[in-house]
Amino acid sequence: MKDEAELPGRAxxxxxxxxxxxxxxxxxxxxxDMPNLWMQCQGCSRVVYKPRVEEKLNVCPxxxxxxxxxxxxxxxxxxxxxxxxxxxxxxxxxDPLGFRALKAYRDRLADAQRKTGLQDACVIGTALVEAMPVxxxxxDSRFLRGSMGSVVxxxxxxxxxxxRDRGYPFxxxxxxxxxxxxxxxxxSLMQMSKTSAALADFDRxxxxxxxxxxxxxxxxxxxSFAALGDIIxxxxxxxxxxxxPNVIRETIKTEIPEGFQTSEFxxxxxxxxxxxxxxxxxxxxxxxxxxxxxxxx
Ligand SMILES: [Zn+2]
Numbered sequence: 173m174k175d176e177a178e179l180p181g182r183a184x185x186x187x188x189x190x191x192x193x194x195x196x197x198x199x200x201x202x203x204x205d206m207p208n209l210w211m212q213c214q215g216c217s218r219v220v221y222k223p224r225v226e227e228k229l230n231v232c233p234x235x236x237x238x239x240x241x242x243x244x245x246x247x248x249x250x251x252x253x254x255x256x257x258x259x260x261x262x263x264x265x266x267d268p269l270g271f272r273a274l275k276a277y278r279d280r281l282a283d284a285q286r287k288t289g290l291q292d293a294c295v296i297g298t299a300l301v302e303a304m305p306v307x308x309x310x311x312d313s314r315f316l317r318g319s320m321g322s323v324v325x326x327x328x329x330x331x332x333x334x335x336r337d338r339g340y341p342f343x344x345x346x347x348x349x350x351x352x353x354x355x356x357x358x359x360s361l362m363q364m365s366k367t368s369a370a371l372a373d374f375d376r377x378x379x380x381x382x383x384x385x386x387x388x389x390x391x392x393x394x395x396s397f398a399a400l401g402d403i404i405x406x407x408x409x410x411x412x413x414x415x416x417p418n419v420i421r422e423t424i425k426t427e428i429p430e431g432f433q434t435s436e437f438x439x440x441x442x443x444x445x446x447x448x449x450x451x452x453x454x455x456x457x458x459x460x461x462x463x464x465x466x467x468x469x
Pocket of ligand 1: 213214215216217218232233234235236237
């Protein structure tokens with residue numbers, strides 16, 4: 173979401189006539205105290221009424237663009253109310269390389285932790301979906317773009333092991349636009365093979381993995397666990413791919429097709445099984461779980 177303060181239309185809120193007679197300072201205070209009720213949609217660029225967007229689970233009422241949401245909001249709208257129990261909360265990230273780019277990794281982690289209230293970009297736990305037990309996980313795009321470092325990889329592996337041991341399906345909602353977390357170097361890349369191996373083991377034990385792709389799911393996440401679902405669902409108009417379009421264009425020296433790397437394109441080409449609106453995600457997951465033999469607890 174764009175910073176609301178920069179949006180066009182803000183200056184038009186309230187007519188100057190209504191403020192006539194107030195001293196300048198009072199007008200500014202009044203403006204500051206006013207709740208900001210408008211935001212600009214990234215999908216259609218229209219200025220839309222925020223409470224209406226929130227009522228629709230953070231979906232644009234004009235064009236159906238699905239905005240990014242926090243992991244806890246995702247849990248709230250996907251699993252049965254009050255059923256989520258978080259696991260593996262003791263895992264927190266380290267900075268094994270003492271990595272520093274423009275900013276030290278340690279400081280970026282501390283910033284992300286403060287802003288999101290999360291230890292790292294992934295939350296995993298047990299829950300119910302229409303009364304059927306699952307292991308449910310989500311990666312949070314607000315935490316260093318949801319990138320997969322050691323903690324995200326480890327939590328996904330432990331999640332699949334928990335699902336295997338209990339005989340539950342594993343449901344994971346990816347918002348990992350950052351791919352692998354390069355601040356952790358090879359340890360981050362290793363998570364690709366580690367999560368893939370864990371899911372292969374889960375598969376050998378007959379486990380059902382439903383992968384839900386949201387905007388954006390890219391890079392090392394898409395090149396490993398996110399692409400390995402028995403069923404792959406995606407939110408509408410999500411950006412899904414490995415390298416960005418500019419990198420591909422320059423590498424293979426050719427034009428790439430219109431709409432490339434969207435949910436719709438990938439559905440048409442058989443990579444995704446179904447595109448699902450956010451308000452339909454819980455019954456859709458439940459539908460596939462029943463198809464694969466899940467029953468109420
Ligand atoms: Zn829109």
